[in-house]
Amino acid sequence: xxxxxxxxxxxxWFLLYGSIFHIGxxxxxxxxxxxxxxxxxxxxxxxxxxQSLSRLAGFVTSVPISLxxxxxxxxxxxxxANYGILIAMLLPILVPQLAMVAFSRFLLGxxxxxxxxxxAPLMMTLVPKDERTRFFxxxxxxxxxxxxxxxxxxxxxxxxxxxxxPQSTHAYGxxxxxxxxxxxxxxxPFSLIRTDAVPTRRTAPLSxxxxxxxxxxxxxxxxxxxLFGFSGGLTFPFYNLFFRTQFNLSxxxxxxxxxxxxxxxxxxxxxxxxxxxxxxxxxxLAITMAVASVGFFVLGLAAALPLAVVAFFVGIGFRNVNQPxxxxxxxxxxxxxxxxxAIGVSILLWNIGWFTSTALSGxxxxxxxxxxxxxxxxxxxxxxxxxxxxxxxxxxxxxxxQSALD
Numbered sequence: 001x002x003x004x005x006x007x008x009x010x011x012x013w014f015l016l017y018g019s020i021f022h023i024g025x026x027x028x029x030x031x032x033x034x035x036x037x038x039x040x041x042x043x044x045x046x047x048x049x050x051q052s053l054s055r056l057a058g059f060v061t062s063v064p065i066s067l068x069x070x071x072x073x074x075x076x077x078x079x080x081a082n083y084g085i086l087i088a089m090l091l092p093i094l095v096p097q098l099a100m101v102a103f104s105r106f107l108l109g110x111x112x113x114x115x116x117x118x119x120a121p122l123m124m125t126l127v128p129k130d131e132r133t134r135f136f137x138x139x140x141x142x143x144x145x146x147x148x149x150x151x152x153x154x155x156x157x158x159x160x161x162x163x164x165x166p167q168s169t170h171a172y173g174x175x176x177x178x179x180x181x182x183x184x185x186x187x188x189p190f191s192l193i194r195t196d197a198v199p200t201r202r203t204a205p206l207s208x209x210x211x212x213x214x215x216x217x218x219x220x221x222x223x224x225x226x227l228f229g230f231s232g233g234l235t236f237p238f239y240n241l242f243f244r245t246q247f248n249l250s251x252x253x254x255x256x257x258x259x260x261x262x263x264x265x266x267x268x269x270x271x272x273x274x275x276x277x278x279x280x281x282x283x284x285l286a287i288t289m290a291v292a293s294v295g296f297f298v299l300g301l302a303a304a305l306p307l308a309v310v311a312f313f314v315g316i317g318f319r320n321v322n323q324p325x326x327x328x329x330x331x332x333x334x335x336x337x338x339x340x341x342a343i344g345v346s347i348l349l350w351n352i353g354w355f356t357s358t359a360l361s362g363x364x365x366x367x368x369x370x371x372x373x374x375x376x377x378x379x380x381x382x383x384x385x386x387x388x389x390x391x392x393x394x395x396x397x398x399x400x401x402q403s404a405l406d
Contacts, residue, residue, distance in 0.1 A: 002268050004208035010126045010193050011138075012124050013189045013190065013192045013193045014123065014126060014139070014190075015142045015143075017186050017193070018139055018146075019142045019146035020121075020182065020185050021082075021183060022146045022147040022148065022190070023113075023146045023150040023182055024179045024182035024183030024186070025089070026147040026174065026262075026275075027146065027149060027151050027179070027262075028153060028154035028157065028176075028179035028182065029154070029176055029183075030147075031149070031150075031177050031240055031255045031258055032048055034237070034240050035240065035251060036092075036172035036175075036176060037050065037101075037167040039117055039168060041152070042098075045362040045366075046098075046358070047241075047362065048358060048360075048361050048365075050102060050105050050359040050364025051104075051237035051358050051361075052103055052233070053109060054106065054109030054112065054356060055229075055352075055355035056106065056109065056351075056355050057106045057108075057110040057113065058109045058110070058112075058347060058348070058351035058355075059351040059355055061110050061113055061114075062344045063341075065110075065113060065114045065344060066117050066344025066345070067341070069114070069118045069121070070340045070341070071169045075118075075122060075193060077114055077118035078114075078115050078119060078122065078190065079190065080189075081111045081112065081114040081118070082186065084107065084110070084111030084114070085115065085182060085183065085185055086106050087111075088105075088108035088111060089104075089179065089242070090105035090177075091103065091107070093177055096173070099232070113351070116347055117343045117347055118343075120238040120331060121331070121336075122193075123136065123139065123392075124328070124331055132332070133315070133324075133328050136325070136327060136328055137270055137271075137272040139333045140266060140269045140272075140324040143266075144263070144265045145262075145263065145266040145267075148259040148260070148262035149259070150259075151256075152259035153255075153256050155251050155254055155255015155258075155259075156251075156252045157171075157174075157249070158172055158174075166251060175358050181307050205302075207220055208331075213322075214338070215345070216296065218334075218342050219349070221258070221334075221342070221346075223387055224388045226384075227353060227380045227381075227383050227384045227387060228322055228350060228362035228381075229353030229355075230353035230354065231319070231353075231381050232350075232354055232357075233354035233357035233358035234357040234361050234364070234373055234377050235316075237361070239312075240364070241252050242370050243257050243258070243308075252374050257305075257309055260312070260313055261309075261312045261316045261317070263313070263317075264314065264316055264320075267317065272284070275287070276325070280390055281326075281392065282329065282391075285325055285326060285389070285398070286386060286388060286389040287379055287384040287389075288322075288385070289319065289385025290382055290384075290385055291314065291318040292314070292315050292316070292317075292381045293379070294368075295318060295319075296310035296374050297374070297378040298310075298314075298315075299374045300370070300371040300372065300373070300374025300377075300378070301371065319381055322384065322388075327343070327346075329392055330346060331343075333392070344355060353379070
């Protein structure tokens with residue numbers, strides 16, 4: 001890793017950028033946000049609807065954003081998205097009315113979707129092909145370790161702000177403001193990434209039928225992300241409520257438990273280069289998704305907190321192997337010119353799955369309970385791995401685009 005960072009300085013700045021970004025947005029803010037909504041008086045169904053809005057925005061805008069990213073470049077797309085994310089984080093703090101909170105969630109989905117679409121193609125330009133799985137694994141380790149640290153700290157900040165009323169709107173609001181300030185610091189290392197290392201080549205425009213075949217093929221390659229998003233939407237926006245409800249935990253204990261899970265998400269995918277060498281990317285994903293499925297199955301049945309924490313660590317840790325391994329698997333199957341489009345389509349399907357399950361989750365929590373939800377997640381995670389194996393069991397390259405390049 002040190003050799004990679006020393007030879008390619010852009011990788012160091014990108015890893016630092018992602019780490020700071022995750023401390024603020026996915027560390028401190030994520031563990032507190034639902035508690036802030038509860039303090040504002042919103043019920044489970046309303047919170048579920050609010051959490052689904054960001055994925056609705058991603059669903060609507062993923063493909064258009066990918067086309068824009070092709071025109072202005074991945075780096076500029078991320079730079080603009082960074083500022084939009086800060087605005088989206090500030091709005092529900094400054095104007096905590098329901099309409100503004102809803103708008104902020106939609107805005108966050110739009111700008112964070114742009115950041116997601118452009119990040120993987122930018123990462124592909126920073127390292128040679130044989131280093132990509134390792135670089136994606138390093139990025140995963142650093143960013144999610146940072147998010148875990150943010151979770152751990154974030155659960156304690158409200159009590160530091162207001163020791164007498166740590167579950168007040170004021171304490172949660174100040175905590176979210178601190179998270180926004182920390183997130184803003186990510187702009188500094190990102191500004192030091194000057195240009196994409198590999199410029200995008202221009203090719204002749206494709207005909208209408210070729211374009212339709214190309215987009216259809218990208219959707220086919222991205223199908224596993226539909227189920228992957230569905231499993232995430234059922235769980236990730238609600239883990240804090242799950243542990244508070246099921247085990248009657250305080251905010252700081254919830255933050256501690258979630259930080260343990262995020263550490264699993266950081267550490268387990270660190271072995272991706274090893275699993276890739278042993279099994280190949282597609283088989284490695286099928287195996288790790290099966291292990292994750294077992295973790296979620298046990299989590300749904302666990303009555304004791306220690307067992308639930310272990311199952312949580314295993315479930316989300318092995319589930320997260322998908323992202324830093326699937327993206328290079330997908331992008332290495334395609335020419336550079338299609339990288340932004342491919343990520344845009346995969347995020348589109350991911351957002352469809354996430355939006356659908358998040359919108360349903362509030363009702364499911366009331367009707368079937370968290371245990372049955374975790375069993376459903378176990379099934380969808382297993383099917384995600386099998387879908388990757390079925391689609392990528394043989395190397396792929398899109399024929400129409402390859403002929404255009406030739």
